Amino acid sequence: MALFLGMMSGTSMDAIDAVLVDFDVTPLNIVAASATPFEAALKQRIAALVDHAESVALDELGQLDVAVGHAFAGAANALLRMAGVGPGGVTAIGSHGQTIRHRPDLPFPFTTQIGDPSTLAERTGITVVADFRRRDVAAGGQGAPLLPVFHDLVFRSDGEDRAIVNLGGIGNVTILARGAPVTGFDTGPGNRLLDAWIAEHRGLDYDADGVWGATGTCDAMLLRKLLDEPYLALPPPKSTGRELFNLPWLRHKLGGSEHRPQDVQATLLEFTAASVADAVQRHAPGAALYVCGGGAHNRALLEAIGRRVAPHPVGSTAVLGLDPDYVEAVAFAWFARRTLAGLWSSAAGVTGARGARILGGIYRHA
Ligand SMILES: Nc1ncnc2c1ncn2[C@@H]1O[C@H](COP(=O)(O)OP(=O)(O)O)[C@@H](O)[C@H]1O
Ligand SMILES: [Mg+2]
Numbered sequence: 226m227a228l229f230l231g232m233m234s235g236t237s238m239d240a241i242d243a244v245l246v247d248f249d250v251t252p253l254n255i256v257a258a259s260a261t262p263f264e265a266a267l268k269q270r271i272a273a274l275v276d277h278a279e280s281v282a283l284d285e286l287g288q289l290d291v292a293v294g295h296a297f298a299g300a301a302n303a304l305l306r307m308a309g310v311g312p313g314g315v316t317a318i319g320s321h322g323q324t325i326r327h328r329p330d331l332p333f334p335f336t337t338q339i340g341d342p343s344t345l346a347e348r349t350g351i352t353v354v355a356d357f358r359r360r361d362v363a364a365g366g367q368g369a370p371l372l373p374v375f376h377d378l379v380f381r382s383d384g385e386d387r388a389i390v391n392l393g394g395i396g397n398v399t400i401l402a403r404g405a406p407v408t409g410f411d412t413g414p415g416n417r418l419l420d421a422w423i424a425e426h427r428g429l430d431y432d433a434d435g436v437w438g439a440t441g442t443c444d445a446m447l448l449r450k451l452l453d454e455p456y457l458a459l460p461p462p463k464s465t466g467r468e469l470f471n472l473p474w475l476r477h478k479l480g481g482s483e484h485r486p487q488d489v490q491a492t493l494l495e496f497t498a499a500s501v502a503d504a505v506q507r508h509a510p511g512a513a514l515y516v517c518g519g520g521a522h523n524r525a526l527l528e529a530i531g532r533r534v535a536p537h538p539v540g541s542t543a544v545l546g547l548d549p550d551y552v553e554a555v556a557f558a559w560f561a562r563r564t565l566a567g568l569w570s571s572a573a574g575v576t577g578a579r580g581a582r583i584l585g586g587i588y589r590h591a
Contacts, residue, residue, distance in 0.1 A: 226247055226249060226314070227248075227316045228245050228247055228315050228316065229245075229246050229315065229316055229317055229319060229558035229559070230243065230245050230246075230301055230305075230315050230317070230318040230319070230351070230558060231243070231244045231318075231319045231554040231555050231556065231557040231558025231559070231560075231561070232297055232318060232319065232320045232554060232557060233321045233553045233554040233556075233557050234263075234293075234321065234340075235324075235393040235395075235553065236324060236393060236394030236395055236466060236467050237394040237415075237416055237417065237420060237519060238263060238268055238271060238323070238394075239260075239262065239430065239431075239519065240261055240262045241261045241296060241297055242258070242259075242260050242550065242551060242553065243258065243260075243261065243300045243301055243304045244259075244304075244551045244554040244555050245257045245304060245305070245315070246555055246558040246559070248562060252379070252546055253379070253555070255551060255555065256308055256310075257304055258304075258550075258551050258554070259300065259303065260550065261296075261299070261300040263296060267289075270285070270289055270292075271323060271325065274286065274325055275325050275326070275467055276467070276471065278325075278326060286325075286339075289339055290340065290341045291344050293322065293339050293340035293341070294339075294340050294348075295344060295348065296340075297322070297345050298344065298345050298347075298348035298349050301318060301345070301349050301351070305349075312349055315351050316562070316565065317351065317561045317562070317587075318345060318346075318349065318351050318354070318561065319354050319355075319357075319557040319559070319560050319561025319562070319585075320340060320342060320353055320354070320355040320557065320561075321355075321357060321553075322338035322339055322342075322355060323339050323340050324336065324338050325337050325338070326468070327369065327464065327468060328468065329366075329369075329464060334362050334368075335359070335362060336359060336362050336368045336369070338358065340355070342354075342355035342356065342586070342588045343588055346590050349590075351590055352565075352588065352589050352590045354560070354561035354564045354565065354585045354586070354587050354588075355586060355588065356586045357371060357557070357560055357570075357585040358371065358584075360571070360583070360585070361571045361578050361584065364571075364573075365579045366571065366576030366577050366578025366579075367462050367464040367576045367577055367578075368464065368576060369576065370391075370397040370399070370409050370411060370464065370575065370576075371556070371560070371570075371571065371576075372389075372391060372399060372409070372552070372553065373389075373409035373572055373575045374407065374572045374575070375552075375556035375559055375560070376389045376399040376401065376409075376552075377401060377572075379545075379546075379547060380515065380542070381401045381407075382401070383403065385512070385513050386400075386401065386403055386509055386512040386513070387400075387512055387513055387514075387515060388400055388513070388514050388515070389401065389515050389517065389542065390412075390514055390518075391415070391516075391517050391518040391552065391553065392416060392497075392516060392517070392519065392521060393415045393416065393518040393519065393520070393553070394414075394415055394416055394420070395411050395413070395414060395415050395417060395466060395467075395470070396411065396414060396500065396501050396520070397410065397411045397412060397464075398412050398501065398508075400505075400512065401512075402509055402512065406574050407572060408461065408574060408575060409461075409575045410461035410462060410464065410504070410575070411464045411466075412457075412501050413456060413457055413465065413470060413497070413500035413504075414470040414493075414496075414497055415497065415518060415520050416431060416523070417471070418471075418472075418475060418496070419432055419435075419490065419497065419523075419526075421472050421475070422472075422475070422486070422493055423437060425472065426486040426490075431519075432523075434523060434524045434525060435524065435525025437490055438487065438490035438491045438494045438525060439491070439525055440487045440491075441485060441487030441488040441489070441490055441491035441492075443488070443491045443492045443495045444484060444488050444489075444491075447482075447489070448495055448496055450478050451478055451492070451493075451496040452499060452500075454478075456469060457500055457503070457504075461508075461577075462575065462576050462577030464576075494525060494526055494529055495529055497520075497526060497529075498526060498529035498530045498532075498533060499533060501530055502530050502533035503533075505534060506533075511537060512537065513537055513538050513540070514534060514539040515539075515540050515542045515544070515545055516530075516539065516540070516542065517541070517547070517549035517553075518549060518550075518552070519550070521541050521542070521549035521550075522549075563583070563584075564583055564584055564587065567583060569581035569582055569583050569584075570583070570584050571584055
């Protein structure tokens with residue numbers, strides 16, 4: 226059995242997701258999976274780096290790159306212990322790393338993920354494939370989203386048009402319309418603004434099931450201002466990140482006006498739902514929605530999306546056979562497999578690149 230280990234930590238920085246996947250069976254089998262929270266101090270340092278990019282010290286960047294490599298290795302080794310699998314049983318690790326900056330819009334476009342792959346290979350004894358996004362950016366693409374190619378493989382149906390919605394820190398959608406090639410793009414914020422606002426006002430990592438937001442009411446005028454964000458109306462290819470959708474952006478939209486914090490939370494929920502629902506309706510009207518990512522657990526958010534796309538159904542990717550918490554990590558295991566086999570795994574039609582490319586670098590063990 227040739228296993229691949231996929232690893233992902235998204236812009237929410239809630240955890241390092243790790244999955245051990247067997248691709249030699251149909252459908253693919255998740256042998257073991259785990260979500261390992263970042264140590265609080267490490268998470269805080271990464272957040273400081275991301276949110277204060279203008280004042281980054283190079284030594285801190287170098288330290289965090291290797292520290293995140295250690296954290297990924299710890300998560301990988303713990304998963305292998307739990308599964309009772311030795312390093313020799315794993316063909317490769319596909320590691321996304323932790324995005325700290327995503328700027329495909331600058332004159333020299335770039336995207337940066339940390340979590341040193343050499344450290345990961347050294348501390349696990351396993352070949353690592355990493356740095357999946359930069360080749361696509363070099364080829365003129367956005368470098369994101371990468372998931373649509375994988376969604377196309379596992380979720381396409383002859384029976385219905387589908388939209389796969391990944392609600393991580395940022396939201397992205399994959400359109401699988403019958404008879405048409407896959408498309409996809411970042412819709413805007415996923416959980417990011419919801420998390421940031423409740424963290425500031427209640428000291429919590431996230432608003433579980435949208436319960437706090439439900440104690441407030443959506444402010445229609447504020448919602449209109451948020452929806453005025455030009456990014457939402459841009460045609461694809463497009464991608465975004467914490468560089469745009471962050472607390473300073475929200476404060477700017479709030480202006481000086483007075484709001485109860487729970488009303489802002491309720492408005493952010495509607496904003497997030499509207500940005501996703503509008504994107505699906507514009508590009509795949511009538512598609513059935515399947516949600517993955519941590520946002521799939523937010524009942525209030527799913528209901529808000531559901532109201533906006535009714536009567537079309539909103540479900541979880543679980544009904545399509547893949548646990549919504551691990552779709553991304555499984556995808557990075559699959560990307561590693563493709564790269565080792567010398568096969569392309571990017572979709573130029575999604576990212577706007579000049580062509581499909583073999584993604585990532587290979588850090589061989591021995
Ligand atoms: N029960 C829940 N209610 C509301 N939000 C949730 C719940 N469970 C998870 N989340 C959200 O999911 C986020 C993590 O999602 P994830 O897909 O891991 O994002 P990322 O890819 O950015 O790491 C959390 O930060 C939180 O906002
Ligand atoms: Mg996560």
